[in-house]
Amino acid sequence: MPPAPEPAPLSxxxxxxxxTETTYEVLNPRASSSTPGPVSSTRVEDNSDDExxxxxxxxxxxxxxxxxxxxxxxESWLYxxxxxxxxxxxASDALLIAAFTAEREGRRKYAKQCVHQSLLLxxxxxLGKDGPRMFFNK
Numbered sequence: 435m436p437p438a439p440e441p442a443p444l445s446x447x448x449x450x451x452x453x454t455e456t457t458y459e460v461l462n463p464r465a466s467s468s469t470p471g472p473v474s475s476t477r478v479e480d481n482s483d484d485e486x487x488x489x490x491x492x493x494x495x496x497x498x499x500x501x502x503x504x505x506x507x508x509e510s511w512l513y514x515x516x517x518x519x520x521x522x523x524x525a526s527d528a529l530l531i532a533a534f535t536a537e538r539e540g541r542r543k544y545a546k547q548c549v550h551q552s553l554l555l556x557x558x559x560x561l562g563k564d565g566p567r568m569f570f571n572k
Contacts, residue, residue: 490524492532500529504550511570514558521566526555 492500495517502509514520533548558565 489531490528492528493519495519496525496528496532500532500544500548500551502547502551504547507554507570510551510554511566514566521555521558526552526559529555 496519499510499513499517499520502513529548529552533545533552536542536545536548554569558569561568
């Protein structure tokens with residue numbers, strides 16, 4: 435008797451995995467890169483850079499304006515009328531910076547007041563040269 439042939443191992447046909455790849459179309463492909471730019475490890479503690487970067491500063495008049503409670507439109511209007519230094523270029527930005535700082539320090543109520551007063555000034559600016567009068571008369 436001849437030797438019996440060895441049984442062939444049962445092999446499963448290799449399964450092919452389907453890989454789905456999601457691609458995103460971007461408006462500016464050069465702007466989105468997976469490698470971040472160089473990160474500076476030095477931290478500047480000196481606030482003298484504010485003048486170089488052009489960040490607006492809080493003046494004493496703006497500080498007083500920022501302490502007016504939210505929704506006190508009549509008081510805000512009287513404050514702007516009496517102190518022309520409140521309705522100047524960069525005032526709304528200075529108030530937003532103060533709001534950011536206050537929020538970071540946990541002073542939420544003051545931060546909200548700063549944002550409110552900043553928006554109030556922005557609305558007045560949108561109305562033109564005589565914006566405050568037009569805004570508060572309506």
